Amino acid sequence: MQLSAGAVLLALGCAVGPVGCGRAGLGALSARASSEAAAYADTDHVAVVTPSVSGHVENPTAGWSVDGAYLVDVISAASVDIVSTASPRWTEVRQAGSARAAYKPGDLGAAAEGSLSSEPDYLAYAAGASITRDLDRRNVSLVLSYGYGHDTIGRAGTPFSVYSHAFDHHGVDAGVTLMLDRLTVLAVAADVILERGDQSKPYRYIPVFAPGVAPSVPAGATLQQVTAAQPVSRVIERLPLARDRFVISARLARRLTRATARVEGAAYADSWDMKAFTGDARLLLDLDRRWSLGAHLRYYVQSPVSFWRLAYVGSPESVPALRTGDRELGPLMNVTAGARVRCELGPPSRTDAWVLVSAIDATYTGFFADLYITRRLSALAAVSVEASW
Amino acid sequence: MARLRISRQLARALAVLACKAAGVAALGAVAACAHVEPYERGAVARPDMTTSDLTGTAAQHATSVHEGAARSGAAAESGCGCN
Numbered sequence: 001m002q003l004s005a006g007a008v009l010l011a012l013g014c015a016v017g018p019v020g021c022g023r024a025g026l027g028a029l030s031a032r033a034s035s036e037a038a039a040y041a042d043t044d045h046v047a048v049v050t051p052s053v054s055g056h057v058e059n060p061t062a063g064w065s066v067d068g069a070y071l072v073d074v075i076s077a078a079s080v081d082i083v084s085t086a087s088p089r090w091t092e093v094r095q096a097g098s099a100r101a102a103y104k105p106g107d108l109g110a111a112a113e114g115s116l117s118s119e120p121d122y123l124a125y126a127a128g129a130s131i132t133r134d135l136d137r138r139n140v141s142l143v144l145s146y147g148y149g150h151d152t153i154g155r156a157g158t159p160f161s162v163y164s165h166a167f168d169h170h171g172v173d174a175g176v177t178l179m180l181d182r183l184t185v186l187a188v189a190a191d192v193i194l195e196r197g198d199q200s201k202p203y204r205y206i207p208v209f210a211p212g213v214a215p216s217v218p219a220g221a222t223l224q225q226v227t228a229a230q231p232v233s234r235v236i237e238r239l240p241l242a243r244d245r246f247v248i249s250a251r252l253a254r255r256l257t258r259a260t261a262r263v264e265g266a267a268y269a270d271s272w273d274m275k276a277f278t279g280d281a282r283l284l285l286d287l288d289r290r291w292s293l294g295a296h297l298r299y300y301v302q303s304p305v306s307f308w309r310l311a312y313v314g315s316p317e318s319v320p321a322l323r324t325g326d327r328e329l330g331p332l333m334n335v336t337a338g339a340r341v342r343c344e345l346g347p348p349s350r351t352d353a354w355v356l357v358s359a360i361d362a363t364y365t366g367f368f369a370d371l372y373i374t375r376r377l378s379a380l381a382a383v384s385v386e387a388s389w
Numbered sequence: 390m391a392r393l394r395i396s397r398q399l400a401r402a403l404a405v406l407a408c409k410a411a412g413v414a415a416l417g418a419v420a421a422c423a424h425v426e427p428y429e430r431g432a433v434a435r436p437d438m439t440t441s442d443l444t445g446t447a448a449q450h451a452t453s454v455h456e457g458a459a460r461s462g463a464a465a466e467s468g469c470g471c472n
Contacts, residue, residue, distance in 0.1 A: 038447030050447045071446055139425055177440050182429040187440035247458070251440055255432040262443070268458035276458035284437050292437075302457050328457040361448060365455060378455075382447045 032056040034386035042378035045078040045089075063105035070097045073119075080372040081325065084223055085205055092156070094119040107134040120156040121202075124149060128171070141177040143189075146170070155202050167197025183255040193245040200237040206323045207231035207371070208314040217311035219367070220374035229311075235319045237326070240307075244271040249278075260284045268302075274329070276302035284340075290351055294340035296361065301333040310369045331368040336361050355386040 033055045040048040052071035058064065073096075078089035095118050102111035114127040128147030135142065147170070154164040175189030209217060213229050221229075249266035261283050268276040277300070284294040307322035308330045314320055338361030346353030358381075365376040425433075432438065442449065453459045 036445050036447065038445065040447065040451055048447075048450075050450065052446045054446075069446070073450070136424070137427070179425045179430075179433060181423045182425045183432050185433050185438055185440055245458075253433075253438045253440065255435065255438060260435065260437040262437075266458075270458075274457060276456070278456070278458070282443065300456050300458075328455070328460050330457075332457070334455050357445075359445065359448070361451070363451070363455060378451070380447060380451050382445050384445060 028061045029057065029059050030389060031058075032386060032388040034384055036382055036384035038380060038382035040378065040380045042376050044080060044373065044376050046378075047076045049074045063109070064103045065101070067100040067102075067113075068098070071095070081204070081327075084226070084372055085203065087203075092119055094122075104132065107138070108132070121154045122151070123154075123160065124151040126150075126169075130173075139179045143173070143175045143177075145173045147173075151197075151199075153199070153201065163202070165198040165200075167195055167199050169193060169195045185253045187251045189247075189249050191245075191247040191249075193247075195243040195245070196241065198239070198241055199243075200239045200324075201326070202236065204237040204325045205234040206237060206312055206325045208233050208235060208312045208319050208323075210315070211313050214309075214311040214313045217371065219310055219369050219371070221371055223372075226371065232314060232316050233319060235323065237324050238322055239324060240272060240322060242271070246270065258286045270305075272329075273306035274302055274304065276300065284342075290344045292342045294342070294359075296336070296338035296340065298334070298336035298338075298363075300336075302331065304331045304369070305329045308369070310371055325371070327367055327370045327373060330370050332365060332370075333368075334363055334365050336363040338362065353388055355388075357384045357386070358382070 033053070035053045036051070038048075038050045038052075040046070040050070050071055050073050052069065054067070054069035056065065056067045058066070073094040074091070075094070076089065076091045082088075082090065096115065098113065098115035100111060100113035103109060104111075109132040110129065111132075112127075112129045115125065117124045126147055126149035128145060130143055130145030132141060132143045134140070149169045149171075150166060151169070152160055152164050152166045154160045171191060171193040173189060173191045175187060177185065177187040180186055207226060208231055209229055210232050217229050218225065245268070247266055247268050249264065251262070251264045253260060253262045262281070264278070264280040266276075266278040268274070268278075278298070279300075280296075280298045282294060282296050284292055286292050305324070307320070308324065309320070310330075312320050312323050338359060340357065340359040343356045344351035344354070345356055360379065360381045363376075363378045363380075365378070367373050367375065437443065444452070
């Protein structure tokens with residue numbers, strides 16, 4: 001955390017005092033600082049408040065840039081997952097920081113980045129590097145990146161040295177950006193992520209039902225219904241120790257007369273047999289020189305992992321070797337609709353020196369085969385301010 | 390239960406159809422690629438034409454919590470309201 005926070009402070013220090021940096025003889029230096037405040041709430045009794053700050057300093061002439069970001073998540077939850085284990089509402093704080101440095105003096109560039117996330121029962125750090133290469137007078141850009149992460153999962157109130165387990169993840173990303181014409185840009189990428197280690201959560205207990213009872217347990221059952229079905233045991237979550245994930249994604253942006261249209265799609269598959277598809281569309285309309293209005297629509301659907309069961313079957317002596325209560329590993333779909341307003345507040349000579357963005361998204365989630373929940377409605381509102389020099 | 394099955398089948402059919410459409414569109418776009426000179430790039434230099442994600446920090450966090458395919462690591466675990 002200290003390393004990332006230091007980098008963030010360095011970046012923000014330059015961001016708030018770019019004139020001073022310029023006086024030091026660094027040439028055409030530009031900087032940007034932004035702050036976002038967001039609030040999330042859903043019908044599963046989860047609320048999250050997230051303030052964050054970020055900074056960016058670059059010298060376009062020399063080709064280098066430095067970025068830093070820091071955020072705090074304050075989470076309050078009394079979701080059905082928590083209530084079903086007879087736990088009271090809890091509140092938790094997560095802090096996360098990241099830093100990135102890039103150097104691209106010509107057609108060839110490189111970047112390195114690192115991040116750290118800390119909460120009482122979860123510690124994660126990651127580092128990565130990438131290289132970029134422009135071809136055909138920057139009509140085509142290639143990027144290849146590698147990232148490594150190490151996550152430690154523990155229990156709140158118990159030191160990691162007493163109880164914890166870990167998993168590592170390696171990611172390789174290859175992408176190409178094509179300028180299709182003077183108004184259209186297309187980016188296509190392929191990602192491979194290899195996860196190794198135990199990702200099971202130590203709080204998550206899964207009810208196991210007798211063979212004759214399990215088929216009659218309905219989706220979205222109440223706690224009383226589950227109790228009445230008399231689970232033969234409640235066992236801790238157990239996930240496979242390896243997961244290989246593959247993603248292919250594409251993003252198309254086209255400038256129209258007074259608007260920008262963006263369409264994105266991604267197809268996903270992994271070795272746990274989950275398959276997923278994402279479609280995302282945005283239209284950003286220019287109302288005048290300072291104001292723009294955006295509309296957002298997103299669709300997501302996934303199939304369950306191979307060991308997903310609405311109600312696991314077993315006996316006190318024999319339980320399924322793999323089991324999970326993570327509803328985001330089951331079959332589900334999300335539909336998100338949102339709107340965004342952007343206003344440039346700077347002086348007439350440079351209106352984008354100060355930018356205010358306000359966005360709201362509402363998401364409906366349908367869980368097709370979950371023990372405790374069948375649907376969720378959530379809303380996310382965010383306001384951000386960005387200043388640039 | 391039958392309604393659930395129909396919803397899942399419909400979702401799968403839509404996903405397959407959308408994947409195929411995206412593939413055809415991408416191939417068509419690459420085939421239609423034209424050379425753009427530096428002085429013609431005013432429109433694509435706009436911030437909203439970036440190929441990076443336009444969503445803010447909190448929206449990315451919400452996505453990583455809500456979508457199993459995006460779910461990995463600390464950001465997804467924090468704020469999911471799950472045990």
